[in-house]
C-alpha cells in the first residue's frame with residue numbers, strides 16, 4: 631500500500647502513513663535499516679502516550695523555540711529518520727529560527743549524507759551542512775564523531791531529534807545547549823537534554839516552528855523568561871506519568 635492508498639478514515643491513519651514514509655526512506659537510500667527498528671520503538675511509545683502532544687511537550691516545544699531564537703549559531707541535526715518523516719517541516723523550522731541544517735548520521739556513510747542533503751534541497755533547503763566532515767565531537771570513535779567545523783562543532787544550540795545517548799552526552803560535554811526530540815522519556819538523550827521534547831517528531835518539529843513564529847517579536851528578556859521557567863525534569867516526569875496513568879486507553883488501539 632502506498633502512502634496515498636491509506637484510507638484517511640483508518641483509525642491508525644497517521645501511524646500507517648508514517649510507516650510508509652520510513653519504508654520509502656529506506657528504498658531511497660536515505661534511511662538506514664536500523665531506522666525501521668527505531669521507528670517501531672518510537673511507535674510503541676507514541677501509542678503509550680496516546681499519540682498526542684502532551685501539554686508538557688507543548689511547553690517544551692515553546693521553550694525550544696525561545697532557546698533557538700536566542701541562539702547565536704543554532705544547528706538542526708538531521709538523520710535518516712528525520713529526513714524521511716519530516717523533510718519540509720525540518721526545512722521550515724530552520725527558516726523560522728535562522729538555523730543551519732546539518733546531516734549527521736549514527737551509521738555514517740558519505741553516500742547517505744549526500745542523498746539526505748539532496749532530499750532536503752528538494753524540500754526547499756538552500757544550504758545543507760554535513761558534507762565537509764572537517765570537525766569532530768571529541769570522545770566518540772571517528773565515524774560517530776564526524777561533524778562540520780562551521781556547523782555542529784561551532785554551534786551553541788543543537789536540535790537533535792532521535793539522538794543516540796552517547797552522542798547526546800558527548801555534545802553535552804562540548805557545552806552545547808541540546809534540544810532533543812524523543813518519544814521515550816527514559817532514553818538517555820532526552821535525559822541529557824536542556825530541553826527534552828517527549829513527542830513524535832512529526833508533531834514536534836512543526837510545533838516548535840509555530841511557537842517560533844508566535845514568539846518572533848518577543849524581547850530577549852521575554853524569551854529568557856520562557857527558557858528559565860521551563861523545567862526539564864518536570865517535563866520528563868509528566869511524560870512518564872502519562873504513560874503510567876494509561877493515557878493510551880483513550881487512543882484507538884486497532
Ligand code: PTJ
Nearest residue numbers: 664665668671672709710735736737792812813814830831
Ligand atoms: O540515520 P542514522 O544513521 O543517523 O540512524 C538514525 C537512528 C534513529 C536509526 C539511530 O539514531 C538509532 O539507532 O536510534 P535508536 O538508538 O534506535 O533510538 C531511537 C529513539 O528515537 C528511540 O528512543 C525512539 O523511541 C525514538 N523515536 C523513534 N521514532 C521517533 C522517535 N522519537 C520521536 N519521533 C519519532 N518519530
